[in-house]
Amino acid sequence: QKEVEQDPGPLSVPEGAIVSLNCTYSNSAFQYFMWYRQYSRKGPELLMYTYSSGNKEDGRFTAQVDKSSKYISLFIRDSQPSDSATYLCAMSAGSGAGSYQLTFGKGTKLSVIP
Amino acid sequence: NAGVTQTPKFQVLKTGQSMTLQCAQDMNHNSMYWYRQDPGMGLRLIYYSASEGTTDKGEVPNGYNVSRLNKREFSLRLESAAPSQTSVYFCASTGGLLNNEQFFGPGTRLTVL
DSSP: OOSEEEOOOOEEEETTOOEEEEEEEOOTTOOEEEEEEEOTTSOOEEEEEEESSEEEEETTEEEEEETTTTEEEEEESSOOGGGOEEEEEEEEOOOSSSOOOOEEOOOEEEEEEO | OOOEEEEOSEEEEOTTOOEEEEEEESSOOSEEEEEEEETTTEEEEEEEESSTTOOEEOSOOTTEEEEEOSSSBEEEEESSOOGGGOEEEEEEEEOSSSTTOOEEOOOEEEEEO
16 A cells, blocks of 8 residues: 555546545654645646644635544635646655655646636 | 756656756755656655755665755766656755745656667
8 A cells, every 4th residue: 555545537627616636645654744736847836735634724725634534635616727737745744854755646637627 | 036946858868878967946945855757656756865965765766876966956867777767857855944845846857768
């Protein structure tokens, strides 16, 4: 079993839909949870960052972490064609000084159709 | 600020040739990373450097070497390229207020024939 599992999709939704993206993980040591967005032929960029369990909202984006279930989600409300990208979840157990190795999911490719 | 820059953007090599991928960051970050991204495999860590003067292996280090030239620059070398090394290579750095936020470069698309 991979440490982080993510459905690669592709996922296609109409403009305005609510999108739900998910990852499961097996490593109980993970405490930092991130969602990266990667447009075609570009490098990933950080979209959301959450520490431990709970919800975090930023505009149309909401990140949820349920450590008891080892499950994280990203919700996109009122999806736009500009949200079409690959979304990668990433996790880390690191804290303090030193390196911060991330373990990435394989990414879910999302297309928002006008 | 340019952030993380990578050169070259594209490269085609023949099997057995060598090359060095260059990466530089201007954010005064301590840690730098090299990843490869392949279809269906996601991002896999090749090597990382926690701080200037240190380097460590990641998940897939075989066939690669790295050099942390100074705090800004971290290079990845392929000594004898193989077709299995055809991939998109990303450099990243971290060290800001959110120490887990990795900033990525635009990538180098490498094809080995």
